[in-house]
Ligand code: NAD
């Protein structure tokens with residue numbers, strides 16, 4: 001079986017490459033290194049079943065190989081990254097989605113789209129089930145990400161309905177772990193690197209907004225199950241950890257776990273920052289038999305160790 005993974009040099013994409021190789025797949029990774037790094041996949045170069053192509057998926061994609069499965073994971077995912085690359089973000093989740101769907105159609109491959117909890121916007125339903133349609137500001141700064149993901153979901157379903165492609169959509173909630181960029185701006189790398197450097201942790205707003213944090217290994221397990229299960233064409237799954245934290249409490253947890261003397265400073269809340277976010281994972285539990293297994297304690301332990309090593313080599 002051959003799988004093509006876009007965004008292969010990114011945080012989630014690189015872990016997916018590892019997992020699919022371990023499962024005996026031949027893996028073709030595509031990435032243009034916009035927010036990813038060759039370091040994340042350096043250990044795979046020279047692997048017989050791994051091929052990497054440096055490529056921008058907003059361009060037409062030609063791959064000579066037969067392909068059984070396409071995973072479209074390329075896209076800046078940190079709010080700081082997508083606000084820095086607003087047009088590229090819209091292109092990678094419109095043109096990039098179109099091209100990867102076209103590739104899946106040409107190769108008669110199954111297609112998995114990496115969507116996000118952001119399609120629920122600032123949710124008015126809590127926790128968020130897959131049946132919730134969301135509350136997105138279409139012209140706010142975050143819309144470049146949210147609306148591109150919503151467009152991509154619609155495009156994915158259109159290919160399913162018109163061309164009968166076997167598609168599946170995963171709506172990923174905040175995921176963390178090794179290989180996140182130290183400076184990618186998301187809350188986990190920010191807080192951990194600030195704590196390790198002895199700098200004050202920057203809480204945006206009053207910190208009462210909530211997020212639920214899923215460890216990368218749990219997420220990858222969920223994505224793998226969605227990818228290989230039969231009989232779930234056209235289905236959408238929330239994948240995330242339903243343990244919900246206020247950001248202010250999360251900052252205190254990071255200070256305690258790192259043994260840091262850092263304090264907390266408050267910074268303005270970014271525009272349209274969702275107030276509450278927590279996945280309803282009933283469907284993933286029932287259909288995939290999946291739920292997160294890694295505790296926040298254990299996940300943070302691994303992530304803090306990874307960032308400590310990174311900071312040592314800087
Ligand atoms: P990331 O920034 O680490 O990885 C994205 C990768 O895509 C990078 O390696 C980047 O270089 C690559 N890329 C960007 N534009 C490209 C292009 N035009 N052509 C080829 N490659 C391109 O982010 P991540 O956290 O690994 O996110 C991966 C996917 O999962 C994204 O689609 C994101 O929207 C989705 N997602 C992630 C989270 C999360 O918590 N990490 C949550 C929801 C959704």
Ligand code: UDP
Nearest residue numbers: 079185186187188190202203204209247273
């Ligand atoms: N956040 C924060 N301090 C930081 C970075 C982020 O308080 O240094 C907050 C941010 O405002 C949001 C939450 O943490 O409420 C999660 O932010 P992140 O950028 O990780 O992802 P989001 O869930 O907003 O996409």
